[in-house]
Amino acid sequence: MALSDDIRLLAQVPLFQGLDDDQLRLVAFGAERRSVAKGQELFREQSPAECAYVVARGRLDLYTVGRDGIADLARSAGPGTLLSELALVTMVERKFTAIAAEDGEVLRIPRTLFHRLLEEYPAVARILEQRIRDNLVGLAKAAAAMQGRFA
Known part of the structure; x- marks a missing residue:
């Protein structure tokens, strides 16, 4: 795939929407494209x-292991989905296991590359910080709404 295809893909990702071509080019150029075969585990x-x-x-397909030790399908992720967003900012553990449901490709974005983007474009840091914060608030609200299920 061409660099321009990766830039178009990144522009569709909610976290990166609104970044200009130079900013997206930096991420696309530094990202690593990886093939994944059906049934292959991307991470655990x-x-x-x-x-x-x-x-x-x-x-x-994204799986989580339940209390019974059995992996449950949590959801599926298709083109344009960003997985492990918080890993761009800090060291975290994966919250699910990702297994390819069909042959495909992913862009791997290392934390060091993301930090370089923030260093070279400080205004982007403020925008992305707010987007990540909004995403975390949304997750917290969703978890709070489900609290009654686990009482």
């Missing part, structure tokens, strides 16, 4: 996350 739940992934082609 509770493993350290030093990067995020954007699904470029195909579909990944």
Whole structure:
């Protein structure tokens, strides 16, 4: 795939929407495109996350292990989905296992690349910080809404 295809893909990712071509080019140029074959594990739940992934082609199934030790399908992720967003900012553990449901490709975005984007474009840092904050608030609200299920 061409660099311009990766720039177009990144422009569709909510976290990166509104970034200009130079900013997206920096991320696209530094990202690593990886192929994933159907059934291949991209990463495992509770493993350290030093990067995020954007699904470029195909579909990944995301599993979590329940209390019974059985993996449950949490959701699927298709093109344009950003996985492990917080890994771009700090060291975290993966919250699920990602397995390719079909042949596809992902863009691997290392934390160091994301930090370089923020260093070179400080205004972007403020925009992305607010987007990440909004996403965390949304997750907290969703978790609070489900609290009654677990009481």
